Amino acid sequence: MEKISKSFLKDSYFITELNLCTIRLVNNCKFPWIILIPKRKKITDIFQLNKKDQNLLMEEIVYISKKMKKIFNAFNINVEKIGNIVSQLHIHIIARSKKDSSWPLSVWVVKKKNIQRKV
Amino acid sequence: MEKISKSFLKDSYFITELNLCTIRLVNNCKFPWIILIPKRKKITDIFQLNKKDQNLLMEEIVYISKKMKKIFNAFNINVEKIGNIVSQLHIHIIARSKKDSSWPLSVWVVKKKNIQRKV
Numbered sequence: 001m002e003k004i005s006k007s008f009l010k011d012s013y014f015i016t017e018l019n020l021c022t023i024r025l026v027n028n029c030k031f032p033w034i035i036l037i038p039k040r041k042k043i044t045d046i047f048q049l050n051k052k053d054q055n056l057l058m059e060e061i062v063y064i065s066k067k068m069k070k071i072f073n074a075f076n077i078n079v080e081k082i083g084n085i086v087s088q089l090h091i092h093i094i095a096r097s098k099k100d101s102s103w104p105l106s107v108w109v110v111k112k113k114n115i116q117r118k119v
Numbered sequence: 120m121e122k123i124s125k126s127f128l129k130d131s132y133f134i135t136e137l138n139l140c141t142i143r144l145v146n147n148c149k150f151p152w153i154i155l156i157p158k159r160k161k162i163t164d165i166f167q168l169n170k171k172d173q174n175l176l177m178e179e180i181v182y183i184s185k186k187m188k189k190i191f192n193a194f195n196i197n198v199e200k201i202g203n204i205v206s207q208l209h210i211h212i213i214a215r216s217k218k219d220s221s222w223p224l225s226v227w228v229v230k231k232k233n234i235q236r237k238v
Contacts, residue, residue: 045196047181047188058177062166069166076206077164081198084215084223096203104203106227 002041005088020056021091023064031107032072032095034064043089046081061091068095078107121160124207139175140210142183150226151191151214153183162208165200180210187214197226 004022012024012035020040026033038057043049049057065077074095081091094107102109123141131143131154139159145152157176162168168176184196193214200210213226221228 045184045188046177046198047184047196054177054181055174058165058173062173065164065166069164076203077166077200078203079165079200080225081196082225084195084197084225087195106199106201106203106225108225108227 002039002043002088004037005086007086008035008037008088008090018060018063020053021060026092030101032068032074033107034068034093036060036064036091036093038089040089044083044087045089048089057091061093064093068093071095072097121158121162121207123156124205126205127154127156127207127209137179137182139172140179145211149220151187151193152226153187153212155179155183155210155212157208159208163202163206164208167208176210180212183212187212190214191216 008024012026015023015025017023020038021036022039024035024037026035038049038053040049040053046054046057061079065079068074069077072095075098076096078094078096079091083089096103102111105111127143131145134142134144136142139157140155141158143154143156145154157168157172159168159172165173165176180198184198187193188196191214194217195215197213197215198210202208215222221230224230
């Protein structure tokens with residue numbers, strides 16, 4: 001089994017193990033945000049997984065997405081494989097609300113706040 | 120078969136049809152950027168597809184990702200299901216280079232340019 005990247009250990013909390021992935025909650029107060037980390041060595045891309053694991057990954061993405069949709073009454077579910085900074089393969093699953101701070105943009109976009117004048 | 124959203128017709132170009140998805144090239148000069156649009160009616164989320172189609176989607180994501188990696192000699196492949204603005208299910212596959220304008224951030228983040236002083 002692959003070790004979890006230090007970056008994930010620092011920025012997220014363990015929830016559970018599924019067949020393929022370790023499931024962790026990202027420490028982010030703005031969005032309900034889960035990452036799925038396949039327990040396979042030296043994998044940075046989905047296409048490097050074997051076919052069986054690819055299907056398992058899809059199954060676990062669907063499983064977690066449904067849970068997130070229900071638990072957080074999400075308007076939409078974002079599913080993203082980025083990995084430009086931390087290369088160990090991980091999938092972000094984020095429950096989006098029309099009232100969240102980046103809506104309708106990606107969670108990676110921080111909207112500028114209109115600071116209200118005090119006088 | 121589901122009609123393609125007008126937004127996609129406006130902002131992207133038809134490439135080909137795979138078994139599940141229509142493949143289109145996004146009109147964006149900054150990144151090689153493909154979208155996969157499953158040809159199923161009234162689907163906004165991956166988990167609404169049936170199991171067979173979920174696996175087919177994974178297969179087509181892998182197929183296109185490998186092509187993008189090779190053709191564009193990509194350093195990394197980003198795979199994203201967002202759909203906050205256009206709800207018809209579509210998957211973004213983006214070939215990333217360390218030299219692209221948003222690296223290492225998400226393509227949704229536009230970095231501020233440092234404008235060089237002329238005098």
